[in-house]
Amino acid sequence: MRTDAPARPSTRRRRVHPAWWIAAVTFLALFGAAGFRGAPGALMVPLHDEFGWSMSAMSLAVGLNLVLYGLVAPFAAALMDRFGIRRVVSTALALVALGAIGSVFMTASWQLLVFWGLLIGGGTGSMALVLAATIADRWFVTKRGLVMGVLTAGQATGQLVILPPVASIAESIGWRPASLLIGGVALAVIPLAAWVLRDHPSNLRVLPYGAVPGTHVELNRTTGSAVRRALDGLRFAARHRAFWALAIAFAVCGATTNGLVGIHFIPSAHDHGMPQATAAGLLAAVGVFDIVGTVFSGWLTDRFDPRKLLAFYYTFRGVSLLLLPWLLSDVVHVSMIMFIVVYGLDWVATVPPTAALCRSIFQERGTIIFGWVFAAHQIGAAIAAFGAGVIRDAFGEYTYAWWAGAAVCVVAATLSILARPARTEASAVPADSPAV
Known part of the structure; x- marks a missing residue:
């Protein structure tokens, strides 16, 4: 470790x-990464119409996408420590582009596993x-909860806002131009990521936002194996009950957002006679309200017990899913708009308090362990994505999938209270936080 001396940061006023x-x-x-990952949800119906591939087969590919989206996370955190943020992000964007552009040449359903699953998922x-957690921890001392909320909103909203144009292009022109658009944007x-992103504030000769000169300690870049660091973090976390409580609860979060609503809301609405573009527009509206809900959740996380916030969020979500089967129809009613508002506010409001608990309980290991908790989030999403597809094929509708999601939300609310931090975090950020 090294302590940044007061004289080191640039004295030029910013x-x-x-x-x-x-x-x-x-x-x-x-924003872009989440949109790229969520795009397959808007392409399932066109692929089914052209190739006759079953929802189960396509859901399996989406499930692999979701699993890798989560399992790669803790290793990505270690790789960022080892090789730097810019290299990891630039390489990741190249993989997304390769997966999206390569998918236009698919002729068999197993190829979805390669392009949607391995490349786009990884x-x-x-x-x-x-x-988001890495940036919040390295670049901010105050307002971490708020920043995590804003970045989380970008992650969730990208998936939902990008869906309408992708669905519209897929419906009017074809799914191949939609895939090429995704690859081109990635x-x-x-170049923007390579130009702006930096690993640490010291790279720009500044202190993190809100840090007091002479007191901030910055970690040196690691030199060991990134894989070993990620696995060591998992072994350490697995000995703590709080980790399992957070991981299982966050798995429920993934199951009831990315897995169920994110992937299957459009096909389910289509079953009720609603046009794909209309259903995708409703998901985009979820993204709009998600920005408000997640940013506000980050603000609340800086001030209140994260465990109580999580319990409230999961309960709120469970009630919404319980009522969803009665709200779907061929047109958009006021009741459906109310569902969109409620679910949007709660979409990933769980992330800031979950990240805060990981940081509080596991200290310097918090980012990597949050990566493992996020991996559980995506495993839950993958199980729900595949399971909902199987339920649709078996029963001809999604009703039992929505009700199952409501039931597991009760479990998540209970587990959230059990995730007790090792020490109590401050209930509020300092009143004299520096101005931008």
Whole structure:
């Protein structure tokens, strides 16, 4: 470790702290990555119409995508420590582009596992919420909860906002142009990420936002095996009950967002006679309200017990899923709009308090362990994505899938209370936080 001396940071007055520019580009990267990962949900119906592939087969590929999106995360966190943020993010975007562009040449359903699963899942997983946690921890001392909320909103909203244009292009022109658009956008983001992103505030001769000169300690870049560090973090966390409580609860979060609603809302609405573009537009509206809900959740996390927030969020979500089967129809009613508002506010409001608990309980290992908790999130999403497809094929509708999601939300609410931190975090950020 090294302690930054007060004389080291640049004395030139800055109107905006560089941390905010880093956060802004990270927001864009997370926004795009989540949109790329969620795009298959808008392409399932066109692929079924053209090739006759079953929902189960396509859901298996989406499930692999979701699993890798999560399992890559802790290793990506270690790789960022070892090789730097810019290299990891640029490589990840290249993998996404390769997967999206390569998918236009598919002729068999197993090829979905390669392009949707391995390439897009692995690439977007390297830019998942561990990137947000890394930026928040390295570049901010105050307002971490708020920053994590904003970055999380970008991660979740990208998946939902990108869906309408992708669905519209797939429906009007074809799914291949939609895939090419995704690949082109991923390639376009690489130069921006390489230009702006930096690994540590010391690279720009500044302290993290809110740090007091002479007191901040910055970790040196690691030189050991990234894989070993990630696995050591898992072994350490597995000995703590709090880790299992957070991991299982977050698995439920993934199951009831990315796995169920994110992937199967459009096909389910289509079953009720709603046009794909309309259903995709509703998911985009979820993204709009998600921005408000997640940012507000980050603000609340800086001030209140994260465990109580999580219990409330999961209960809120369970009630919404329980009512969903009665709300779906061929047109958009007021009741469906109410569901969209409620679910949007709660979409990933769980992330800031979960990340805060990981940081509080596991200290310097918090980012890597949050990566493993996020891996559980995506495993839950994968199980739900595949399971909902099987339920649809077996029963001809999604009703039992929505009710199962409501039931596991009760389990998540209970487990959240059991995730007790080792020490109590401050209930509020300092009143004299520096101005931007």
